[in-house]
Amino acid sequence: MTESDTAPIHSAGARSFNVGECAVLKRSEFPQLINALKSRDYIVVGPVVGEGAIIYDELDAEDLPAGWTDEQDGGKYLLKRRQDNALFGYAVGPHSWKKFLFPPVTKLWSARRAGEAIQIEHSSEKMPKYAFLGVRSCELHAIEIQDKVFMGKFVDPGYKIRREQSFIVAVNCSVAGGTCFCVSMNTGPKATKGFDLALTEIIQGADHYFTVEVGTEKGAEILTSIECQPASQIDISAADEVSRKTALSMGRSMQSADVKELLYRNYEHPRWDDVASRCLTCANCTLVCPTCFCSSVEDTTDLTGEHAERWRKWDSCFTMDFSYLDGSGSVRASARSRYRQWMTHKLATWIDQFGTSGCVGCGRCITWCPVGIDITEEVRAIRDTEKGRSPGEEARYDCT
DSSP states (O other), rough: OOOHHOSSOOOOOOOOOOOTTTEEGGGGHHHHHHHHHHHOOOOOEEEEEEEEEEEEEOOOOOGGTTTTTEEETTTEEEEEEEESOOSOOOOOOOOOTHHHHSEEEEEEEEEEEEEEEEEEEEEEOOOOOOOEEEEEEHHHHHHHHHHHHBBSSBHHHHHHHHHHEEEEEEEEOOOOOOTTTTTTTTOOSSSSSSSSSEEEEEEEEEEEEEEEEEOHHHHHHHHHHHOOOOOOOOHHHHOOOOOOOHHHOOSSSOOOHHHHHHHHTTTTHHHHHHTTTOOOOOHHHHHOOOSOOOEEEEEETTTSSSSSEEEEEETTTSSTGGGTTTTTTTTSSSHHHHHHHHHHHHIIIIIHSSSSSSSSOOOOOHHTOOOEEEEEEEEHHHHHTTTTTTTTOOOOOOOO
């Protein structure tokens, strides 16, 4: 065994890297990664502490949440200090990357009357060129799902430009949140695709460094421009161990293999009434979800009638107005029908539409539900009654 095989921290010096190769980046050299992205005109967006949580915003290296973690459970989120200075030692917060790729409010066009003619004015705003830093594996899958929605048969031009311009720096999870169940959904915790670079943060005593896997040519070009060295097998094994331990510490689980058929068989299950008695129909679950894409379109005009605008805004299937049909009222007037629509679409009909589940197991809908409704428990309760058990009875089974 050579010296380079036993020492996880390597000497400085830029090297050339190719797709599929791994490097080691020292903690002290981490700002070089952000600077390299900014020098290529990317707006670097990543985790920062704000609003009592870890959220996503534009940042510099010193803004990263060093030494912070979060404690999550149904209806509970709490920021806490770690015993080290890990930069990514937390699970996902309330924000998702869809707020940058599919903004909450977008002006589609405006129109102005010019005599008898109507002039349509499309937005000339330049689309931002984002570098997303700290994207988890479940979030990579969520972006892939939204790609199918917005760049499938019908293409959203704004989304397409933002997406094609983006650079993604993934981070393999070292912490599983109390509501995470990505292992059950086969979406994590280790990133396997969809990234330009993928980091694993490793802290071993005084050593604090990152392994960096190259996913694309763009990623290789960035990595080649900063000071890092090829990863040894020791480094790679240490990174794999981080992911292995995280996979074993999920806060939740769901038996997902046949969940579509389970829900299709149970449209009239009494559990829908039970969950409706607790649901506030506040739409928090849909707003924090990284894959939900419901929106509404609003037209506005000035008092003279000379100028009008059309705006697209995030909406939710939990609102009464969302399923309103002129002359018929709301198609889903009850909380029972709206929760059933959301959960059945997410876990079942989404598969028929897009070929994949709409759930990535991030757990946000559980954490940010004011009353702590747990999608994994709702599935388990329906499954238990099919098996002749009372909800919750003997509910521990293999959910892999």
